[in-house]
Amino acid sequence: MAQAAMTETAEPISRPDGLRGIVADFSSDQRAFKNVPWGKAMMWIFLLSDTFIFSCFLLSYMTVRWSTEVPWPNPSEVFSLTIGGQNIPLILIAIMTFILISSSGTMAMAVKFGYARDRKKTAILMLVTAAFGASFVGMQAFEWTKLIHEGVRPWGNPWGAPQFGSSFFLITGFHGTHVSIGVIFLLAIARKVWRGDYDSQRKGFFTSRKGNYEIVEITGLYWHFVDLVWVFIFALFYLW
């Protein structure tokens, strides 16, 4: 059964395995998810709610793509770049996807070093992640500018269904906002890690609770989620 106070994820408590363990946890007192700190539980539930938002956006996009009578522009032509005289479809998107997925890797490493209390490595990896994220947003801005120059507007575009532009700006904009918020969070947390706030248990920002290295993992959860959503946007908007 449960042992000492476990607000930090140090050692796992020994519990029955498998389904029995799940039932035991749920029918126990105090916490339904043992060893899950409050902030992490909160982030998971928030992400569940956010999943519904993105699902609604993507389903709506698919519905209007189907309801409009005008042909849909061909994404591989629209999102192509001419590099060195050669027209390469989806090249920018491919790079952006690659960057974002790499940033998930650096984020995961930051979480690991966070729990090892290696402040320097954690902070640096978080900064790298933030840099990847910022360059993603930068490329997105470049893509928006390019499309706007070519005449794409939320209400119309030169190649076909106006819903193309509407959905594009709406969905990538909403996702890009998520990435930007993530970058800001990463920077803020990296600064606190660097300064050692979590060793001295200084009160956190956005909360009056004491902070600890779980916040790195919580930020990581959000970051991985944003990456995962991008994979769906990539598949459903660009590849379809």
Added chain:
Amino acid sequence: MTDVTPETTSYLAPAEVEDVELYHPKSFVTKYIWSQDAKVIAIQYAVTAIAIGLVALVLSWMMRLQLGFPDTFSFISPEAYLQLITMHGMIMVIYLLTALFLGGFGNYLIPLMVGARDMVFPYVNMLSYWVYLLAVLVLVASFFVPGGSTGAGWTLYPPQAILAGTPGQSYGIILMLASLALFIIGFTMGGLNYVVTVLQARTRGMTLMRMPLTVWGIFVATILALLAFPALFVGAVMMMFDRLLGTSFFMPQIVEFGESLKYGGGSPILFQHLFWFFGHPEVYIVALPGFGIVSDLLSVHARKNIFGYRMMVWAIVVIGGLSFVVWAHHMYVSGMNPYFGFFFATSTLIIAVPTAIKVYNWVLTLWRGNIHLTLPMLFAIAFIITFVNGGITGLFLGNVVVDVPLSDTMFVVAHFHMVMGVAPILVIFGAIYHWYPLMSGRMLNQAMGHFHFWVTFIGAYLIYFPMHYLGFIGVPRRYYAIGETEFIPLSAATLNEFITVAALIVGLAQVVFIFNLVWSLFKGEKSVKNPWRATSLEWQTPQMPPAHGNWGKELPVVYRWAYDYSVPGAAEDFLPQNLAPDQVAIAKGHEASGVRAAAT
């Protein structure tokens, strides 16, 4: 006696989470205005919700005046009537009921009932209220902008919601959508807190299956809200795009006054799906907390454990789950595929099963109980009757063939007012009479309370029963005036006058209630501690009203469920949840056999 028999309390798990250190406010401002204390936030939520609810009440008087006495009030134009119904409906459903149940009762009761010091993230909880207040202010602002508030109906169906013929097209609809988006953001901050507090911040001994049903109801309703509001959010954002940027997510090709509009190719039905994917769970967002609270009121005031606790919990969970697969029963007349209609009619009728279980269990709780007809009990009984009433007309409307002719008539208005208007409001009243002493330290005035109860209860039936009939004979909903219509007898006008008079009287009774709330705060009889002799934790705090941090030095330890009333062999007729088994006083003559429930 009890049907839930957890293992004996010989073993109590040690504390898993360190006791938290709260933010300690020092000034008046941080104590009562920018407060991080869930109890203060709860009262802020409740006062704001009731204030805006009173606005919606006044709007309903104006609607009724118009319907009862058409051609009498020159200040109510057809456009104004549409604006009235829209604002009335939206305020009642979202800004009053949702905010009051979850933001108000949720904030006050969850930490107290599960034995926590506060919500898990008080700062975010505080932000939740302020964003909610902002949403309310934006909504109120829409009354005053040029063109007035939107008249699109609370369902905001496109394309008409953003077309020129609809009142409030210039600013009203924009502010409405903005306000909804803000409300959702604010709610999410609070909702995450409620859910995590229930899941992760209970006190020692408080297992999920020992929580009072009030907490279960609010908990599941919050989860529904966190999953349903996203659909409304997305719908609101896309409609905002359609309105402001001229996109066509929801707008098909439209010819207006012979001119083709710039829109084309969107899907109005898409909005209906998004709206009702939110809208139906919304019904349960206001119903489930009501279910939970009523269960507790019945049990306390009938001095009997709730019948079938486990069944009640599972019914709440199952209803919550099913409520996500019935939404299109609001769209039978949208021209959707009949096979869909078949599916949604079936799932709708299936929901009636767990719902009926709950009703039976409430009635069985009363059966041979020691019923005290206190005000909370009166309201709880009134709720059961009203809810059954509205539920049965719901079964009618859930069937496609019955719904198609009744859709958009006064029958629908009568149905949803019974089931999600009057019924939850009755619970709210009951809950306020029940918990007012805890929150203020004083009792509400009985005489005014009885006046309020009888006028409201009987009056609600005088208002809504005739509306069923009006619906049957074909009086449409959302009509400014029906004038002389061939198939509607003239007597319908008389009936409408009658309803209006009843509505005004019921409205007046609410004014008495508000007066009672304020008057009793200063002049009310001082309440003793735990006046209803209830078992749940909120009444066991060291101070009443509970102080900041709720529990003084030590968190309570829970040994039993919340329903140990009239336990055979116990000297007292209630055993508080935090009463240790070896402290239970045994009644004379039972010394040998002991107390059976001591081991639960």
